[in-house]
Amino acid sequence: MTDTILYSDLSAYYDLMCADIDYLAQSNTAHRLQHIFGNQGKNLLDLGCGTGPHIRHFIDLGYHCQGLDLNQAMLDIAQRRCPEAQFSRQNMCDFTISESVDVISCFLYSIHYSGSIDNLKSCILSAYKALKPDGMLCFNAVDKNKIDNNSFTRHSAEQDGSQFIFSSRWYYCGKGEQQYLKLSIQKTTQNTQQLWQDEHTMVAVSFAELQNLLSPYFEVHIFEHDYEKLLPWNGQSGNALFVCTKQ
Incomplete structure (x- = not known):
């Protein structure tokens, strides 16, 4: 069974599959980081948005939101959950938007869906082009x-x-x-x-490799994967939160 078929068939169960994820805490953390490291703007794009739970929280925080995903069944649920937002079926490794945004988020380790280093480079470049000056890219990742x-x-x-x-x-x-x-x-x-x-x-990418890919475009900060308090990455844990400000 292919990736797309599984996620399409089980799109109605996706929120159950992610029921142990604290979407509110993740969204609140991105909001806080935007005030510390970003440009304080309120236009946001969520990559790999799935059924839109992060976007729902961002809207409630006052953001004007867009989301993109490859799975139309997910996007249909997201549109019902967040009728105020705009959604498009696009590949996050090669996407375009009509107007630049202040924040790009990509949670649930979705950055890894790039699949290859070349695609990851393209994803980073697409995000850089889509951000306004001093805009922020925020995502979580795992060190291979x-x-x-x-x-x-x-x-x-x-x-x-x-x-x-x-x-x-x-x-x-x-x-x-x-x-x-x-x-x-x-x-x-x-x-x-x-x-x-x-x-x-x-x-698969190490944090050192990932930081090297990001550094030509962004000022990069790496934090522990903790959505309750912001702690600098200790260099040992295998999960981390990347906060990247457009240079």
Whole structure:
């Protein structure tokens, strides 16, 4: 089953799959960072917006929002959730917008969906071109050299009489520019089980490599992956928040 088919088929369950994510905390953190490192503007673009939960919170914070994603089923849900926003089906590695924005966000490690270093470079350049002077690019990332292939996350949820178990983990073989996001979704309805398993090709990059890719265009700040308090990255943890101000 391909990536697009899985996400299209399960778009109605996507919010359940991400039920343990604190979208409000992430959006509030980006808002705070925009006041510290950005230009304080209120025009925002969310890359890989999915069903639009981040955009909903940004709108409530007073932002004028756009979102883009490759999956139309996700975008349809996002448009219903955020009728005030504008959405477009585009690849974040090669996108265009009619007017530049003040903030570009890309959470849930979606920057890795670039898939390759060349595509990641194109994504960074597209974001740079789309930002106003002193605009801010904010995203989270995982360092390929710090991935534990045996570590995984799992949570359960219930919807319309069905029980779901969602699990995911990163996998990196130790060389090359591709890592993988492995997903498993189990649905049980009246003792009948359905199981989806998929593997998404993601770009593998170290934080040092990522900073080198960003530095020609941005002033780069790296923080611990903590949405409650802003702490400089300690150089050891494998997840981090990147805050990039357009030069």
